[in-house]
Amino acid sequence: MSSSPLKTMLRICSPRFIVTMVAGFALMVLGAVTSPIVSAATSGSPQKGGSPSVPPQVEKINTSIAATWKDYSLKPSPMEDDLKWCRRVFLNILGRIPSFEEIQEFAKDKSPNRKQLLVDRLLNDDRYTEEYAANWSTIWANVLIGRNGGMEDRSLTNREGMLKYLRDCFARNRPYNDMVYELVTATGSSKPGTENFNGATNFLAMKVNEEEGVQATSAVSRTFLGLQVQCTQCHNHPFNEWKQQKFWEFNAFFRQTKSLRRFISGTRDVAHIELVDEDFSGESRRPDKADLFYQMRNGVTKVAYPVFVDGTAIDKSGYVQQINRRQELGKLMMQSPYMDKMIVNRMWAHFMTYGFTRPIDDLGPHNPSSNPELLEELGKEFRNSSYDLKQLMTWIVLSDPYQRSSRITADNVTDDPTVGEPPRFTHFYAKQMRAEELYQSLVVATQADRKGSLEEQEQRRSNWLRQFVVAFGTDEGDETSTFNGSIPQSLMMFNGDLMKEATSLEAGSWLQRISTTAAPAAEKVQYLFAAGLARKAKPEELNTAKSLLDARKNDTAAMLQDLWWAILNSNEFIINH
């Protein structure tokens, strides 16, 4: 890998510049006055804290993907610049770009396994635990209850309860299978601070009462098994192996479950819900063989009992004491290879932009996968790792395809999933940050929105995110985001309050502190490019800065403000590449 970006970083951050940076942030990370060049030169042996080696699963990924390249006569792009890879990893694991100091820390690390060390830090260092948990709980809350979940009129979902449960899971790195079992079988109260609180109940809180648990049926099968059954609710789907019978057999697992509303005393306002399992007497009123009926398209009525997707039937009793149907379902799911493949596909898509199938949560036999053996293999490896999500993340981010440049070359230009081709992972597929990632990047990298208590900050974040959510107003809670690269997003980036704060020159602001250091203006410009784009400014960009400085009548702070606005508004900033 090229060392030029490394040199670049070192040049940007001359010792004098570091020392003269405002107290606190730069000094804290870089330590004393020691020149990073000197310390880098003397290092080279593994750093303190042990040296994680590359896990064998990485090799499996590399071999398998390289074979695909050969099969399709494609050549991968060169390896990505290390600092860009670093930015990528921060965005994908912590949900934000690295701060200048963090890039610096990585850049000055001369050890041959500095990439492993970085991944290890992000996943296991205490200083990141909270951010890691916050990022993944946000991602999973969006998967489980949607971006709008808990915001609906008369919602039964408690978003904070959902997040609290998830944060706890990710902070402790709970095994994935345990998490799935808990989400599927949870009982208790949805709201933090109430008796019997169990935040996991929020996943199903709004999916069991109406329409006989139809939402729970499709959400559980889709989210955790990658089986799309919603169309088979009404009819046998021509392209789906799933038939209507299977849908209702799966649905039968949820028939004991109810969301009981708990009201604010003296009112009809729902305070929270209690998710419970109750005896299900069946539609024929025979609890020992509790059945349900559904109607076929031709008007014929058929009966269904709980049967898992692989054909395993459980006892038909509706008595919870004899058979807790959700717990039985949970146990059966734990055995299913679909569960393993679904999470691998989801995580792969998170890091690699595209999964092995499109959509990622449709693994049915009608929907071919781009790399079926690798998906299968990684599923098994993940199971063997005791469902350790951090290990799975490590395998992916250290893999060869993840480290490839996002630059498209003549030898892989046909590998273009945007035109509908199956992804071959010859280059990293650039994609726009999610709204949450942009927010967090501005907060952490430019220290925007740091005012007020943590609760106030969280409230502002949540309000800011909500402006982009559009609900379609259907029972399924369908929604979309206008944070999609269209004009409203651009207007927010040009003029929004958050951006005003990120580019503020108020006393104590990030930009103001940089502008008041003693470093020459050119160094300050380099600082902005490093912090925002993880690279050095090009000569023409320095010239532009110079022209801006003239236009601002030699007011460096104002010039930096202009430039920072331009950097934050650029495609290069907002596109994870």
Place this chain on the structure above:
Amino acid sequence: MWNRFATPSGMDRRHFMSHMAGASALMGSSLAMGNSLRLHADEMKKNNKSAILLWMGGGPATIDLWDLKPGTSNGGPFKPIATSGSAQICEHLPLMAKQMHNMAIVRSMSTREADHNRGRYYMHTGFVPDPNIEHPSYGSVIAHELMGQREGLTIPPFVSVGGASEGPGFLGMAWAPFAVSNNGRVRDLGSPDSLDQQRLMQRMAALNMIETGFNNQKRGSAGEDHRKILGKTLDVMTSKQMEAFKVDKEPAEVRERYGRGFGEGCLLARRLVEAGVPFVEVDLGGWDMHMNIHTTLSTTKLPELDKAMSALMEDLAQRGLLENTAVIWMGEFGRTPRINGDAGRDHWARAWSTVVGGAGIKGGIAVGATNEDGTEIASEPYSSEDLMASVCKALGISLETTFQSRSGRPMKIANGGKIITELFA
């Protein structure tokens, strides 16, 4: 009608470009930015037509609105009433009844997508969802086709009001819907005083340099799309035509006539069409009534729809806009004729209705029919493609128009749908 494009003053795109030229000398950067696409200006004659799509998210029970089955077990409690056209409609749409001479009900819609997401996609694009390709929606297609006729339009050609509509697919983000709420308020427009405009142009020049540098590295289409949006964003910030979004400039009695919420959205649609916007979608959600459907319809949903939609039709007609404006009313599907155990109706795509009018479409009629209990159609079936083809015809867009997806696949406009001939008799 076209003098509405008053000579823009202040900082619009052209102004911006000339400033950029100045800034260019200062910055020494290339300034190809903001060259918006001007396509198809050649073949078509001057076309000042527009379309307004009233999107009924959730799937309206058209059996309770436009194609009643009184006296059958599926009929429900509503009674049909006479209209100014030949067809009867629901008693809870008394104001619309007076506008039906301008509208045609297509009663033999028959589609296959009864899932919300799939149905929304299919009705918006004319294509069933395909995980490997994203098709452009109605608004993107029509904006793309008519924009070439809108010299001087400096606001987005596809506006989505009170919802998100569907995306531009392979046409690219430059044709994405510009989403605003019913009251037309656009967030973060920036104040003209907040930053001196020259400084904004200088910032834009610096931004342009970074954008171009990034795109030169060939990291995929997302970067190109981003750059196209920047010029459009400046337009929105500076165009005088943005006045069209200010619904509150309307006289109080007009606002009262339309009503609030969805009504404001309809009023906004009229203002936008008046300003030359080729496609506006106004969303009214909440039709997914699996329970207590008739109470909800008669007490809230239908009065809201009736007031707003009738005001729009009346207003368009009075202003002479209707002859050039197609109005389309539809949702993703209809609802089950059979009333379920919760007094609701579920999803039903096999037999349902849409309503269209304006832009030369024949009003006052019902096209096609359903059988006695509303479960099946009893005449030639019409699809999303057919409806879209008919709307294109009304708007003077050639059905021979073919798009090319990014992979080079040719795709016929409206997916090759056939014109519903009764609408043009």
